[in-house]
Amino acid sequence: MEITAAVLEGLGQDFVIQNLTLDDPAPDEVVVEIAGVGLCHTDLAVQHGHLPFPFPGVVGHEGSGTVVAVGSAVTKVGVGDRVSATFNSCGACTQCTSGTPSYCAEFMARNFGGGRPDGSSTLHEGATAYGSYFFGQSTFATHAIARERNVVKVAEGIDLAIVGPLGCGIQTGAGAVMRSMSCRAGSSLLVTGGGSVGLSGVLGAVVRELATIIVVDPIASRRDLALELGATHVIDPADGAVSEQVRAIVPEGVDYALDTTAIDAVLTEVLASLAQLGTLGMVGVPSNPEAVLSVGLIEMQARGLRFMGIVEGDSDPDTFLPELVQLHLAGRFPFDRLITTMPFAKINDAVEAQARGEAVKVVLVHE
Structure with missing residues (x-):
């Protein structure tokens, strides 16, 4: 299938709109015609070399759309189904089979490897294979291949174009x-960063009926x-x-x-803001892969602090x-x-708008 995609040709370069060839689906794969795809910090982390992925390649991992073809073994969805794509996982390791696939033993290879587990790519330009299968989807494109395992049917009554971010940033926050820390009703929460992930945390805190949301x-x-959206207090870090x-x-x-x-x-x-027995959940991706968290061991023990690294909000999509x-x-x-929608062709403008804080979450839609 001939498709149009936004390609990263090299480290730090802008996205370039190109025509590529998309493979036929393997037995456990589906082809999705993309209605919309969220622009996520993780996509930009690849663009700037903070996460591994081969160039030239196509990223994008908050896609949603309509199934237009299915592999021979697919039973979960059919042609015409509305779906949201999410992260990839093996389906066989201990974590996948116990309901926590975001900690899949093969998470890095399955989501950042640049191709299928057998090393093949789903995207080509002539004889050149492109980095593909980003988060099992590479949805910065008009069409994408995903595995049956990492698509989820979407109910009627919701705008299909905007549901893609549920599959990553929004479910993470x-x-x-709601899941990782399982914050209890009536408790207090501090959220650092008011982007889409942080504000999704606010929405989750409102659902869980927390008393104080900062x-x-x-x-x-x-x-x-x-x-x-329901925060009880806000803080400007410039105020002290x-x-x-x-x-x-x-x-x-x-x-x-x-x-x-x-x-x-x-x-x-x-850390200085946590109460005794306080819990810190960390979802941010550091710009330095070797960054470390420094905390006094006696302080951690004496205060009963709990630290959690969180991937995809412990979601079973x-x-x-x-x-x-x-x-x-x-x-x-809500x-x-x-979400702010922008035309897919304006992806580089969207990156700049999001960086300037003019949009919390851009969703690129196909005209």
Whole structure:
């Protein structure tokens, strides 16, 4: 199949719109005609060399659309089904079979390897194989191949073009609160970073009926949106030490913290903001792959602190994505408030707009 895709030709380069050839689906694969695809920090981490992926290649991993072809062994979905694509996993390891596929033993290879497990690519230009299968999808394109395992049917009544981010950024933030940390009703939460992941955490905290939800972000418009979505307090880090501002609101410190920044100085303030027995959930991707979290061991023990690295909000997409869709349809999870749509061809403009803070989550749609 001839398709159009946004290609990364090399490290730090802009996306280039190109025509490529998409393979026929393997027995366990489906072909999806893409309605919309979210622009995620992880895509840009590849662009800037912070995560591994071969060039030239096609990324994009928050895609949604309609199934137009299925492999011979596919039974989960059929042609014409509305689906959202999500992360890839092997389906056979201990974590996959116990309901936590985001910690799949083969997660890195399956999502960043640049091709199928057998080494073949799903995308070509003539005899040249392109990096593909990013998160098992590579959905910065008009069409994409995904595995049956990493697509989820989408209910009617919701705009198909905008549901793709549920498969990564939104389930990461919401899942961190609702699943990973399982924040209890009436408790307090600090969210550092008011982007799509952090604000999805706010939406999850509202669903879980937390009493105090504090969001830290330097951009005023994002602080305003956080309050509209259910945050009880917002903090401008320019106004002084974040930990002091947090403890002015919750003197004993917060029960939970969700960090989306992976910035050393921010994490230092987060640790100082935690209450006794506080839990820190970390979802941010550091710009330095060798970054470390420094904490005094005696302090950690004496305060009973808990640290959690979180991938994809501990989501089992087949159950969690439909849950989020139903919450949205019931008016309890307005994730559409985070989204700005832009034409797919303007992908580089979208990258700049998101970097400037003009959009929380851009979804690229095909005209």
